[in-house]
Amino acid sequence: MILPRTFRSQARAHRRALSPEAALRHGESLALQPGLLHLLESARTIAAYLPSDGEIDTGPLIALLWERGKHVFLPLLRFAPHKHLAFGLYRPDTALLPNQYGIPEPVGTPVLDHPGQLDLALVPLVAFDSQGHRIGMGGGFYDRTFAYLKAPGAAPAPLLVGLAHECQRYPNLPAEPWDVPLDGVATERAFYSFNDKANAP
């Protein structure tokens, strides 16, 4: 059995091995995926993220969201009362400052009161599998932020959709009890939906 931490660092190294040109090319293809574009139609308030550490380039998709008049938010690291994320409005003219991991965050913009105000959350990941399991950077930020979705009848509920390179897809990842499963994942090659909520009509 390969240790989770070893797996995470190997998968991160695999992701980082892609060139910035490949990450951008993949990001352009991602922004053309019909399954993803379909979900965007019914979403108005959308969380995205700025890429880091070899992640697929979200620039083309964010440009498309702005073009379509969507309200785009970016994650803001919060450490109290526990590690979680808030979401700050991101517009083309928003000032950004790097957070403690060097990822730019909006400053001085409106912050959502609750993640349930999002219609759709586009989620970064290190690895995913065909059941919607996700391995992230290991901070538990996304899991804690969306843990409330696991309560029966939790509402309102944003759709959770991972963005990734195809090379981040693995056959079977171990599921941890606190993991919040993804509804879908979009890559440069396909849109994978893991339940009816993320299905094209």
Ligand SMILES: Nc1nc2c(c(=O)[nH]1)N(C=O)[C@@H](CNc1ccc(C(=O)N[C@@H](CCC(=O)O)C(=O)O)cc1)CN2
């Ligand atoms: N682009 C992007 N933004 C994101 C995430 C992400 O995965 N990708 N996150 C997803 O949750 C949150 C940030 N989580 C992170 C957790 C750990 C590390 C990281 O690099 N950890 C270093 C140790 C750094 C240190 O302690 O100073 C490491 O593991 O090597 C980065 C981001 C919010 N924003």
Ligand SMILES: Nc1ncnc2c1ncn2[C@@H]1O[C@H](COP(=O)(O)OP(=O)(O)OP(=O)(O)O)[C@@H](O)[C@H]1O
């Ligand atoms: N809902 C939760 N409540 C309490 N602790 C949690 C919760 N979710 C995750 N954790 C803790 O956070 C730690 C990191 O979790 P995990 O390795 O699944 O993070 P990750 O999904 O890879 O990270 P990230 O979401 O930041 O990308 C674990 O040790 C776990 O115990």
